[in-house]
Amino acid sequence: MNLLIDIGNSNSKIAITKDYTIIKEINSSSIPIEKIKELFSNFKITHSSISNVSATDIELIDFLKKNSCFFDLKKNNDLPFKNPYKEGLVGDDRLALVCAAHKDYPNENVLIIDIGTCITYDVKTKNNEYLAGGISPGLGLRYESISQKAFLIKKIKPSYPKNMKAFDTESSVNIGTLLGTQLEIEGFIKKYSTKYDDLKVIITGGDSNFLSGKIKNTIFTTSNYVFKGLEFLIEANK
DSSP states (O other): OEEEEEEOSSOEEEEEEETTEEEEEEEESSOOHHHHHHHHHHSOOOEEEEEESSOOOHHHHHHHHHHSEEEEGGGTTTOSSBOOSOTTSSOHHHHHHHHHHHHHOTTSOEEEEEESSEEEEEEEOTTSBEEEEEEEEOHHHHHHHHHHHSTTSOOOOOOOOSSSOOSSHHHHHHIIIIIHHHHHHHHHHHHHHTTSTTOEEEEESTTGGGGTTTSTTOEEOOTTHHHHHHHHHHHHHO
16 A cells, blocks of 8 residues: 655645555644554555655654655656756655656646646646746635735635626625636646647646636646655556
8 A cells, every 4th residue: 555645835635545546535734743653553555655845854754764665756766757857946746746647648748737825837748758837826825915915805715706797896806816817827728738739738736626617628637636646656666
């Protein structure tokens, strides 16, 4: 069995997997070492990998290395694609997503859009090369910045607008922020499509559900796409 850990900017997730099936999943604000030790006691874990965009937990890494065959994205070891970036220049989450895209579409041009705390754009070419794209604020950051800086606007819950006509401040913010984010993403897709033929577009991330089904010719996948990438890294190198 594999232990996969995804430590993001806002929250963290743990998965026990076998043959790309999640046997157990845990969502948490942090990853206590005691919880990891408990999982090793309850499951026959042989391999592990971690995606971490936060500070490195030396104790956790040491434990995984001592108790399993550990694959470290930060070291860029045995990645299944050509990565031109030096260690640390690209986040673990982005490398894991490209691993997942390589598993699903090994010989095709793929654009991976991750809608999380930030929105990231990454390309894997049909020639198996990785090209990092842009980073922009995620939906949460956009709504939060409005409520913090525009003192007369309260915190607003994202809700997809019914049309372009606003009826109050809340609908105005949703048009500008949620629909604005959609238009940004569609603009990037159009731009990348002029450069890469037959481009597959994958949209993932915790906030992708707000736009699910709204952007044409895209593949919306689960927020666990990072897990698929981590497991592929393990399976491809066993």
